[in-house]
Every structure is written in structure tokens, then in C-alpha cells.
Amino acid sequence: MQVTFLSPSFTEDYFGSYEPVDFSDYDEYDSECDCAEHNDTDTSDEDNGYDRENFAFDFAGEHPYEEPQPRLSESPIFGEEHRSQDNHPDLLQDDPTGAARRGDRLQAESELRSHSHVVAYPDARAGAPIALQTPHSISGYQIYERAMGTTNAGVYWPFASEMEWRIAHWAKTRGPGSTAFTDLLKINGVPEKLGLTYRTTQELNKLVNQLPSVQPRFVRQEIEIGGETFEMFLRDILQCIRALFGDPEFSGLLVFQPERHYADEDHEVRVYFDVHTGEWWWATQEQLDRERPGATIIPVIISSDKTQLTLFGSRMAYPAYMTIGKLPKSIRCKPSRQGQILLAYIPASNLSHIHSVESRRRALANLFHACLTHALAPLKCAGIEGIELSTGNGVVHRGHPIFAMHVGDYPEQVLVTGYKRGECPKCPVPPDEAGDLAQQPRPLRDLEKVLVALGKIDESFTEFSRACREAGIKPIFHPYWEDLPYVNIYRSITPDILHQLYQGIIKHVLSWLKEAYGTEELDVRCRRLPPNHNLCLFVNGIAKLQRVTGKEHEDICRILLGLVVGLPLRDGVSPARLLRAVRAVLNFLYLTQYPAHTTTTLRLLRDALQRFHDYKSVFIDLGIRTHFKIPKLHSLEHYIPSIRLFGTTDNYDTQYTERLHIDFAKEAYRATNHKDEFPQMTLWLERREKVLRHELYVQWRLRQQVKAPARHPHNVPPSTSTPQAEPSSVTRMSSPPIPLAAADRGESAASASLTNVVRFEIAQNPSVKAITFEDAAQRYGATWFRDALARFVVQYRQPELTWRQIERTSATIYFNFRSVPAFHKIKFLLDNIQGFGITEQHRDVVHARPARRDSRDRPVPARFDTVVVNDGTGGSTGVTGYRVGQVRLIFKLPRKSHS
Numbered sequence: 001m002q003v004t005f006l007s008p009s010f011t012e013d014y015f016g017s018y019e020p021v022d023f024s025d026y027d028e029y030d031s032e033c034d035c036a037e038h039n040d041t042d043t044s045d046e047d048n049g050y051d052r053e054n055f056a057f058d059f060a061g062e063h064p065y066e067e068p069q070p071r072l073s074e075s076p077i078f079g080e081e082h083r084s085q086d087n088h089p090d091l092l093q094d095d096p097t098g099a100a101r102r103g104d105r106l107q108a109e110s111e112l113r114s115h116s117h118v119v120a121y122p123d124a125r126a127g128a129p130i131a132l133q134t135p136h137s138i139s140g141y142q143i144y145e146r147a148m149g150t151t152n153a154g155v156y157w158p159f160a161s162e163m164e165w166r167i168a169h170w171a172k173t174r175g176p177g178s179t180a181f182t183d184l185l186k187i188n189g190v191p192e193k194l195g196l197t198y199r200t201t202q203e204l205n206k207l208v209n210q211l212p213s214v215q216p217r218f219v220r221q222e223i224e225i226g227g228e229t230f231e232m233f234l235r236d237i238l239q240c241i242r243a244l245f246g247d248p249e250f251s252g253l254l255v256f257q258p259e260r261h262y263a264d265e266d267h268e269v270r271v272y273f274d275v276h277t278g279e280w281w282w283a284t285q286e287q288l289d290r291e292r293p294g295a296t297i298i299p300v301i302i303s304s305d306k307t308q309l310t311l312f313g314s315r316m317a318y319p320a321y322m323t324i325g326k327l328p329k330s331i332r333c334k335p336s337r338q339g340q341i342l343l344a345y346i347p348a349s350n351l352s353h354i355h356s357v358e359s360r361r362r363a364l365a366n367l368f369h370a371c372l373t374h375a376l377a378p379l380k381c382a383g384i385e386g387i388e389l390s391t392g393n394g395v396v397h398r399g400h401p402i403f404a405m406h407v408g409d410y411p412e413q414v415l416v417t418g419y420k421r422g423e424c425p426k427c428p429v430p431p432d433e434a435g436d437l438a439q440q441p442r443p444l445r446d447l448e449k450v451l452v453a454l455g456k457i458d459e460s461f462t463e464f465s466r467a468c469r470e471a472g473i474k475p476i477f478h479p480y481w482e483d484l485p486y487v488n489i490y491r492s493i494t495p496d497i498l499h500q501l502y503q504g505i506i507k508h509v510l511s512w513l514k515e516a517y518g519t520e521e522l523d524v525r526c527r528r529l530p531p532n533h534n535l536c537l538f539v540n541g542i543a544k545l546q547r548v549t550g551k552e553h554e555d556i557c558r559i560l561l562g563l564v565v566g567l568p569l570r571d572g573v574s575p576a577r578l579l580r581a582v583r584a585v586l587n588f589l590y591l592t593q594y595p596a597h598t599t600t601t602l603r604l605l606r607d608a609l610q611r612f613h614d615y616k617s618v619f620i621d622l623g624i625r626t627h628f629k630i631p632k633l634h635s636l637e638h639y640i641p642s643i644r645l646f647g648t649t650d651n652y653d654t655q656y657t658e659r660l661h662i663d664f665a666k667e668a669y670r671a672t673n674h675k676d677e678f679p680q681m682t683l684w685l686e687r688r689e690k691v692l693r694h695e696l697y698v699q700w701r702l703r704q705q706v707k708a709p710a711r712h713p714h715n716v717p718p719s720t721s722t723p724q725a726e727p728s729s730v731t732r733m734s735s736p737p738i739p740l741a742a743a744d745r746g747e748s749a750a751s752a753s754l755t756n757v758v759r760f761e762i763a764q765n766p767s768v769k770a771i772t773f774e775d776a777a778q779r780y781g782a783t784w785f786r787d788a789l790a791r792f793v794v795q796y797r798q799p800e801l802t803w804r805q806i807e808r809t810s811a812t813i814y815f816n817f818r819s820v821p822a823f824h825k826i827k828f829l830l831d832n833i834q835g836f837g838i839t840e841q842h843r844d845v846v847h848a849r850p851a852r853r854d855s856r857d858r859p860v861p862a863r864f865d866t867v868v869v870n871d872g873t874g875g876s877t878g879v880t881g882y883r884v885g886q887v888r889l890i891f892k893l894p895r896k897s898h899s
Contacts, residue, residue, distance in 0.1 A: 234343060235343055237300075291384075588605060790813040846887050
């Protein structure tokens with residue numbers, strides 16, 4: 001079929017400037033598909049003609065409304081159930097597992113939106129209090145009040161007024177450095193105008209020092225390694241646990257018993273989210289109950305990682321953090337909730353005075369384990385015998401703090417477990433099998449064998465070294481986990497999405513794609529992507545990016561598949577297998593980050609990993625790789641067992657602990673004079689924690705004064721066995737809604753009803769007070785705005801009419817207005833994504849803004865975002881019942897039009 005392209009009537013769009021010659025190679029791209037070359041009855045030529053026609057329209061601007069055309073079948077490039085553009089005989093056949101995967105995905109989404117069925121731990125004594133709250137019990141805030149030495153002082157004591165307290169809070173949490181703040185107070189009249197009793201930072205610090213310490217103070221200890229003495233600053237871990245357990249902000253949020261959640265009444269589909277829904281807590285509770293029934297397990301989560309304190313130079317810190325698994329993950333992942341505590345500063349020396357590389361590595365490992373041994377030593381006795389702990393509302397439990405997880409990147413994992421770089425810290429996988437996927441879960445390393453080898457430290461060093469070599473572990477002098485009760489360190493090592501996936505596998509895949517396709521075309525496609533909410537535009541491409549962060553890799557993943565779809569490989573090689581491999585990696589990446597998992601989603605996760613291994617050989621065929629013996633690729637096998645043990649990956653994601661470096665290391669270092677910094681950093685952190693705790697106490701006192709059940713802004717509803725969604729503060733839209741947009745083909749986006757889970761926020765005042773119907777067509781491209789609005793009015797008032805009746809009746813509609821207020825942005829809120837009430841709201845934004853000029857008279861192109869619209873039949877999963885449209889105008893109807 002011969003197709004003649006009309007010259008476009010525009011100069012440019014989001015993808016750049018175009019000329020008619022730019023479309024001349026469309027036939028060339030289309031001829032690559034040879035699926036129907038030998039099929040005489042195929043009608044693909046007609047479909048291709050339809051594609052070319054719409055291809056021209058998409059770049060030519062608006063066109064009149066037409067009757068809906070039958071939908072084309074899905075492109076084979078996305079649907080694995082279709083034939084691919086490949087000459088490989090295996091790939092010319094339909095994918096036999098495609099339908100099964102779609103069925104599993106629909107089943108998984110349905111399960112995640114159902115209320116879970118809870119099976120409580122059979123022994124009611126587990127997690128039960130040993131002393132209930134009595135009328136004489138006092139809360140955590142009352143204990144804090146007594147610790148200040150007076151209960152009759154003002155709300156802001158020891159500060160004289162609210163103003164004085166607010167400025168102190170700002171100075172210690174948001175303000176400038178100590179010298180700058182003192183210089184501010186030295187300005188004549190400033191303290192008097194503000195009503196301050198302190199005149200310098202030193203005087204302010206004296207007031208802050210009077211505040212009670214809820215968290216334990218740092219203690220300096222010296223550790224000698226290799227003839228050199230190192231300073232270590234650490235806290236009492238049991239007091240840290242008491243602080244978190246007894247925090248009144250967490251009252252009603254702590255979990256005391258393990259639970260098993262199921263998505264069905266038959267208890268066949270298991271659900272995992274928080275730590276208490278995993279198998280580790282249940283199994284450990286059973287083991288502990290055999291010896292000490294009635295125990296309240298407190299899972300202790302440790303994380304450690306080195307961080308650089310300065311942009312230039314070599315100043316390093318080695319913080320170790322701790323938290324407890326009794327807190328919901330929504331608390332632990334937010335630094336503002338103070339659910340994580342800085343446990344210690346480990347010495348960050350590289351022991352450069354030790355010249356032997358092997359000796360230096362061994363000394364560094366011994367130094368690390370010696371420090372954590374000191375920090376975690378109290379857990380040995382407390383984990384077995386238990387300690388009395390009081391919650392924030394005065395209920396006493398016999399708590400057993402048990403080390404559960406160590407969160408860290410790969411260097412931390414091999415350092416903790418004592419194995420060599422390149423080996424798996426969890427299982428003894430042979431090096432030649434590291435690039436293959438095991439059909440059955442690999443067993444963990446033999447802990448008993450390792451402990452026997454480590455126990456020979458009292459014998460000769462030769463015998464000790466030989467035993468460790470046979471066990472496959474480095475000769476470490478008493479690793480910190482050696483004597484901790486109920487601990488299997490190889491089980492406690494958790495997945496790391498940031499370094500294993502974003503900074504690992506995704507980084508590898510990007511380099512492979514650059515070599516397969518070349519960097520020029522990938523960069524061109526990056527520059528042609530239209531702007532969208534939550535989408536980072538790499539206007540200079542991705543080829544020249546250096547020191548790419550995890551956040552940047554996350555942004556690249558959102559556009560990665562779109563960059564390579566439709567790109568031909570060199571020498572006529574089909575890209576089908578490569579696309580399937582990339583798609584499988586992205587599926588695995590996003591499935592691992594589900595905030596709730598079921599048995600079905602774990603099966604999908606396994607399937608995604610299996611499909612990548614099935615198609616990864618394409619990179620060998622292209623000469624890009626010779627093997628896949630990559631430790632981070634092998635580590636993906638351990639994601640599913642870890643999710644079953646400890647819940648979803650957001651319980652132990654290193655992205656959260658990396659964020660803690662800002663508060664507990666970098667900002668603390670900036671507050672020092674950069675000389676002998678660690679004593680200053682610990683003192684600064686203690687004062688900061690006092691100020692943050694006192695702020696919560698002030699809020700509690702104010703609530704007590706008004707005797708109202710007002711909640712602190714950070715408070716969340718109490719935890720229950722089955723989490724419930726939080727009540728909405730935004731009015732839900734009903735169907736059919738007032739029209740929101742006029743689509744680019746003259747269709748009213750309002751004719752499609754939104755589902756009841758979609759809420760929106762819009763500015764109180766419009767961006768433009770009045771847009772006439774003519775301006776809507778000319779400036780916004782809503783060519784058929786008046787007709788679309790008329791159809792909506794008829795459909796809204798008479799929903800029983802057929803489409804043709806609506807068309808005829810809409811011609812008789814008369815509007816008593818000729819302009820509408822326009823908004824250039826609307827926010828959508830999609831809450832409770834998975835139905836369990838454990839996820840936060842997902843925010844999306846749609847822009848519809850015409851071209852304009854900025855304050856420097858530079859042209860700013862128009863932006864009209866693309867959306868997926870529910871036509872009234874779309875469900876919570878899949879794309880059936882949804883249509884793609886371009887938002888041209890966001891508006892409200894004038895009040896006089898409502899009648």
C-alpha cells in the first residue's frame with residue numbers, strides 16, 4: 001500500500017523539531033517485521049496503513065472527532081504471548097507461559113486487595129505483659145516530666161517562653177553553626193526584641209543540658225589492634241532498646257506476637273509484610289518458649305556502613321545503627337519518627353601502618369568484630385534470661401532482645417560473615433555455578449562447622465588457620481555473632497536493593513545496552529522523552545553520566561524499556577530476546593519492592609528471575625559478555641527466602657540507613673571545628689536528641705492543657721492484626737464526575753468515570769480565571785471542547801441514551817457561559833495501593849499548560865501530559881477498560897452553569 005504523508009502543520013513538539021523527510025523512513029522500520037511474509041490471508045497491510053495514518057495524525061496536531069475504531073492487537077514487542085520479530089526458531093512460537101503469568105498477576109493483585117486472615121500464635125502467653133497498666137502507672141511523658149525535677153513548671157521549662165523555646169529548637173535542628181548563632185545574638189537589641197535570656201550558644205547549651213536524656217549517652221572506649229589504640233564511641237544497647245520500647249510516641253504501635261497472615265480462608269496463600277509476619281519470629285518464639293514461656297521477643301536490627309564526611313579529603317565515619325522489629329516498618333523507615341538510634345561510631349581507620357595487605361585485612365576484620373562484640377555483648381544474657389521493659393503507657397513485659405538482621409552492602413556482608421570478596425556470604429555456591437539459577441533453594445552455609453573452626457582459637461595459630469581454611473572462613477578472632485543466642489548469621493544477612501539491584505545489576509544492564517545499541521541513539525531517545533510527574537529527564541543523555549547514584553539509576557529504570565523498544569540491533573539480529581531479558585530484570589526489580597507479598601507474588605518473582613536467566617545468553621551471542629559469574633546476580637536467589645523469613649524488603653533496605661548518614665554523621669560533623677571531631681559529634685547528637693524529645697513533650701503538655709484527644713501530627717492509628725486503611729481527608733469522586741479534561745480527539749475525558757480509589761487535589765485558585773471556548777481550542781489544543789462538554793451534559797443528565805442519541809441531543813445544548821476557569825495542574829492521590837492499609841498514598845500529577853514565556857522572555861514549550869482513563873469498565877488490574885488520552889484542559893464549570 002502506498003501512503004503519502006502530509007506536511008505537518010506544526011514546528012515542534014516534545015520530541016523535537018520535525019520535517020516531512022523525518023517520516024520518510026517509516027516504511028523501512030515497518031518492513032523489519034517478517035511475521036506475515038508467507039501468510040496469504042494476513043491483513044496486516046491494512047493494519048499497517050491504519051498505523052501510518054495515525055502516525056501522521058499524532059504529529060500533525062488535532063483532528064476532528066471520529067467514531068471509535070476497533071483496537072489493534074498488542075504490539076509483539078510488549079506481549080510475549082505474541083510472535084516476536086526474531087528469526088530464532090524458539091522465539092517464533094507463542095510463549096506457552098505467557099497466559100499463565102498473566103493469570104498469576106491478576107490473582108496476585110486480587111489477593112493483595114483482599115483482607116488478610118490472621119492466624120495468631122497458639123500460645124497466648126507469648127508477648128503477654130507480666131504487669132498490666134494500673135491506675136498508678138505512669139506514661140513515658142510523665143516519667144520524662146519527673147526527670148526534669150518539677151511537675152509545676154511551665155510548658156516550656158527550662159525556657160522562659162514559647163518564643164525562647166522555638167528559637168532554641170530552630171538553632172539546634174535547623175539553624176546555623178554555633179559561631180554564626182552567637183554572632184546573631186550579639187547584634188544590639190536582638191535578644192531583647194526576641195525576649196531571650198541566653199546571649200550566646202554556650203548559654204543555650206546550658207539550658208539544653210538541663211533537659212532529661214531519654215536515650216543513653218555515648219561512652220568512649222579504647223580498642224588496641226596491631227599495636228595501635230583506637231577510639232570507639234558507643235551506647236548501652238539495652239538502654240537503647242528500653243528507649244524505643246518505652247517511647248510514648250510508639251504506644252499502641254508495638255507488635256508483641258508473631259502472626260501468620262493469609263489471603264484466603266483456606267490458609268493456602270501466605271501474606272508477608274512486617275517482620276512479625278515472617279517465619280523467623282514464629283520459629284524463634286517456638287524455640288524460646290520451650291525454655292522460657294511467656295517471652296516477648298524483641299528483634300534487634302543492626303546496620304553499619306562507612307560514609308565520607310567531607311566532599312573533599314579523607315575524613316570518614318563508620319556509624320552503626322540499631323532499631324527493633326517490634327516497630328512497624330513505616331516508623332523505622334522515616335528518620336523524622338526517630339525509630340533508629342545511632343549505636344556506635346566504629347573506628348574508620350584503614351590501618352595504613354600495617355604494610356602487609358593480608359595482615360591489614362585481617363586486622364580490619366578483627367577491629368570491626370571487636371567493636372561490635374563490645375556493643376552487642378549485653379544481648380547474650382538478656383536474650384536468654386530476659387529483662388523487664390515498660391511500654392510508653394506503663395505496661396511491663398519480659399523482653400528478650402535477640403539479634404535478627406544485619407543490614408549492609410556487599411562489603412559489609414563479607415566482613416560480617418568472614419568470607420572473601422567474590423564469594424556468597426550466605427551459601428557455599430561453587431564459583432562455576434554463580435552465574436546459573438538453582439532450581440531448588442540453595443542451603444545456607446554450615447554454621448556448626450564454622451563455629452567448631454572458630455573454637456580452635458585457643459589452640460595453635462596454625463591449627464586455627466587450617467580449621468578456618470577448611471571451613472571456608474577467614475581466621476577471625478571471635479566474631480561478634482559467635483555467642484549471641486538463637487542467631488544464624490548466614491540467615492541474618494538480608495538483601496540489598498540499593499547496591500545489589502540499582503547499583504549492581506541495573507548498572508551492568510545499562511552498560512550492556514550501551515554496547516549493544518550504541519550511546520548515540522539511547523541519548524537521542526532520552527532527549528525526546530516528554531516531561532511527566534516522577535520522571536527525571538536526562539536532557540544530555542545517559543551515556544556520559546559519571547558516579548551515577550542509586551536515585552539516578554532508579555530514574556533510568558522508569559524509562560529504560562522505552563529507550564530500547566523498537567531499536568534494531570547490529571547485523572540484523574533481532575532484539576526480542578534482549579528486550580525480554582531487560583523486561584524480566586525490571587519485573588524482578590519492581591516486584592522485590594512490593595510493600596506486601598503473597599505466595600503468588602513470590603512465584604512471580606521467581607518467574608521473572610528465571611526468565612532473565614533464560615534470555616541472558618543474548619548478551620553472550622552479541623559478544624558483550626563471556627560469563628555471568630557476578631556475585632550480585634547470584635544474590636538475587638536469596639530474596640525470596642529472606643522475604644519469607646523477615647517480611648518484605650522494605651524492612652531491611654539499605655536506602656533507609658544511607659539516609660541516616662545525613663543526620664547522624666554529616667550534619668554532626670559540620671557542627672564541629674573538624675578537629676578531634678567525634679567527641680563533638682556525639683555531644684551535638686545528644687543535645688539534638690534532647691531537643692527533639694522535648695518538642696514531643698511540649699506537644700503532649702499542650703494537649704493535656706486543652707484536655708482534647710488531639711493527636712501529634714506524627715501519630716498513626718494503633719496497629720491491629722489486620723492493618724486498616726487510614727481515613728481519607730479528601731472527598732472521593734463519584735461517577736460520573738464533573739468533566740476534568742478535553743482530550744485531543746474531541747473526546748471528553750470526563751465521560752469516563754474514575755474508580756473509587758482515585759482522589760484528586762486541585763488549587764484553590766485557578767491558574768487562569770477565565771478561558772473562552774475559542775482560547776481553549778487555540779491555546780490549549782482542545783479543538784472540540786464545546787462539543788465534548790455538550791456530550792457530557794447530555795450523558796450526565798440522561799445516562800440511558802445511546803451514543804448516537806447523545807450526539808443528536810448534544811447539538812441542542814445551549815450554554816449560558818462562554819468561558820471557564822482553567823488549572824494548569826491537578827494532583828491525583830491513589831491510596832491503599834495493595835489493599836492492606838500498610839502503604840502510603842501514591843501521588844501523581846498531571847500538567848496541562850500552554851506555551852508561554854518566562855521572566856527572562858525565553859519561550860517555554862507547552863506541556864500536555866498523557867493519562868490512562870478508565871472508560872467505566874476498567875478494573876483494579878490490567879489495561880482492559882482503559883484508554884490513553886492527552887489532557888488538554890483542566891477546568892471547573894462556573895457556578896451559574898450548575899443548574
